[in-house]
Amino acid sequence: xxxxxxxxxxxxxxxxxxxxxxxxxxxxxxxxxxxxxxxxxxxxxxxxxxxxxxxxxxxxxxxxxxxxxxxxxxxxxxxxxxxxxxxxxxxxxxxxxxxxxxxxxxxxxxxxxxxxxxxxxxxxxxxx
Amino acid sequence: xxxxxxxxxxxxxxxxxxxxxxxxxxxxxxxxxxxxxxxxxxxxxxxxxxxxxxxxxxxxxxxxxxxxxxxxxxxxxxxxxxxxxxxxxxxxxxxxxxxxxxxxxxxxxxxxxxxxxxxxxxxxxxxxxxxxxxxxxxxxxxxxxxxxxxxxxxxxxxxxxxxxxxxxxxxxxxxxxxxxxxxxxxxxxxxxxxxxxxxxxxxxxxxxxxxxxxxxxxxxxxxxxxxxxxxxxxxxxxxxxxxxxxxxxxxxxxxxxxxxxxxxxxxxxxxxxxxxxxx
Numbered sequence: 001x002x003x004x005x006x007x008x009x010x011x012x013x014x015x016x017x018x019x020x021x022x023x024x025x026x027x028x029x030x031x032x033x034x035x036x037x038x039x040x041x042x043x044x045x046x047x048x049x050x051x052x053x054x055x056x057x058x059x060x061x062x063x064x065x066x067x068x069x070x071x072x073x074x075x076x077x078x079x080x081x082x083x084x085x086x087x088x089x090x091x092x093x094x095x096x097x098x099x100x101x102x103x104x105x106x107x108x109x110x111x112x113x114x115x116x117x118x119x120x121x122x123x124x125x126x127x128x
Numbered sequence: 129x130x131x132x133x134x135x136x137x138x139x140x141x142x143x144x145x146x147x148x149x150x151x152x153x154x155x156x157x158x159x160x161x162x163x164x165x166x167x168x169x170x171x172x173x174x175x176x177x178x179x180x181x182x183x184x185x186x187x188x189x190x191x192x193x194x195x196x197x198x199x200x201x202x203x204x205x206x207x208x209x210x211x212x213x214x215x216x217x218x219x220x221x222x223x224x225x226x227x228x229x230x231x232x233x234x235x236x237x238x239x240x241x242x243x244x245x246x247x248x249x250x251x252x253x254x255x256x257x258x259x260x261x262x263x264x265x266x267x268x269x270x271x272x273x274x275x276x277x278x279x280x281x282x283x284x285x286x287x288x289x290x291x292x293x294x295x296x297x298x299x300x301x302x303x304x305x306x307x308x309x310x311x312x313x314x315x316x317x318x319x320x321x322x323x324x325x326x327x328x329x330x331x332x333x334x335x336x337x338x339x340x341x342x343x344x345x346x347x348x349x350x351x352x353x354x355x356x357x358x359x360x361x362x363x364x365x366x367x368x369x370x371x372x373x374x375x376x377x378x379x380x381x382x383x384x385x386x387x388x389x390x391x392x393x394x395x396x397x398x399x400x401x402x403x404x405x406x407x
Binding site for chain 1 (some may be wrong): 138
């Protein structure tokens with residue numbers, strides 16, 4: 001029988017994965033159908049996606065850091081919401097198992113789970 | 129070619145890739161980056177971001193089941209995932225700073241190396257750890273899982289834990305730099321180096337991928353390297369292909385699929401190398 005933190009972690013990963021994928025599919029449908037105007041017109045994209053990311057950002061004004069969060073009215077940028085959610089699920093799952101590990105007296109493993117959350121938050125912070 | 133044809137072609141190719149990946153027992157990312165990088169007009173920066181997100185979504189789909197049936201161990205994964213996710217951030221930063229040609233050459237060499245590793249790889253179902261090391265014991269890296277095939281619980285422990293940490297540091301760096309996911313390296317490191325039973329190594333690898341892929345994905349996202357027109361059709365293609373692959377699993381010839389994957393990796397690796405050398 002797997003320990004209780006496995007079920008807690010599995011539940012968070014499952015929920016986050018499903019919501020993230022649904023969000024991604026819905027936002028891509030909005031983007032592909034043209035319901036919201038894209039930041040980078042699709043016809044130009046075929047020329048621009050051969051550039052390195054630095055040159056692409058310079059040519060298009062594509063968002064860096066957390067700028068995307070203020071540009072969600074653009075069809076292409078909207079997709080980044082689902083991506084960000086998928087990239088956040090691991091941190092949420094690790095944070096969720098900390099209390100169970102702590103209660104069970106496994107302080108070292110709780111510390112590793114917490115440190116994992118901190119690493120992911122630093123990666124997400126835009127500070128690097 | 130109209131722009132919308134590219135996502136359609138990408139979906140078709142990644143759908144086939146998803147089938148082959150399941151049949152061959154490899155992650156989608158290790159096929160996606162070399163093949164799409166070699167044969168599609170996208171810059172490697174965007175392809176590597178796509179590879180990481182494929183690895184992330186594939187692991188998110190698999191990890192809950194592996195955790196529930198006890199084939200992934202959080203005791204084993206948490207300390208190692210911490211190291212690999214920290215180094216994957218460094219890998220992503222370095223990868224995005226390197227000149228494209230140098231990166232193509234390194235990717236070509238790496239893919240050829242992975243193909244050789246897969247070709248020559250040995251695996252050990254139950255390596256047996258006679259003397260678990262002090263660090264592994266102190267970190268609680270031991271336990272047991274139920275193996276339905278054997279009909280009994282299998283006790284496990286690890287050895288060479290410091291070398292394991294070093295290996296996962298390097299694996300994270302490479303995964304972040306090249307967007308390859310890391311299942312191809314996680315399993316041998318857990319199984320052959322640290323002595324974890326093969327089933328536990330495969331299951332735990334799925335969880336280990338999550339930390340590294342998520343950390344590095346944030347770096348690519350913040351630098352503007354995530355292009356939805358590339359990423360979303362690829363994720364959907366690989367995930368649907370993987371479901372078809374799982375249904376074909378009992379009918380496919382493992383030897384044929386393995387040879388197909390090796391051939392694909394050799395061709396894609398050689399092409400990346402030639403591209404980097406300007407040939």
